[in-house]
Amino acid sequence: MPQRVRLPANLPQLLLFSDHLERLQLRLSPQLFHTLWGQSRVNVTEAIKARTDAEIAQARRQIAEGKAALPLPLSAHVEFDA
Known part of the structure; x- marks a missing residue:
């Protein structure tokens, strides 16, 4: 039986960030x-x-499978004129 790697809960979010x-x-x-x-x-x-x-590979798989997300405020996705 393959050994499972236990990830820190926030590793996928750290990678996304x-x-x-x-x-x-x-x-x-x-x-x-x-x-x-x-x-x-x-x-x-x-x-x-x-x-x-x-x-890291397991966390990237979770991201690819849609099992992890990084909730960012709307301002993180738009640019404002200075």
Whole structure:
């Protein structure tokens, strides 16, 4: 019987948040991204690095199967004119 990996409950959300930060980093200037999200990016990256490849793969499967979501406020999905 294959051994099941027990994920930390929030690993799929951490991966989704990391993906969200990557998209933000592409849209924002480096300085603005660093000011607004730099420390969060460091924290999320370190938390993910602490997990095994198997745990990350299982969390990615949960995401692909629609079993995990990252609820973000509407403002996280739109851009406003300055």
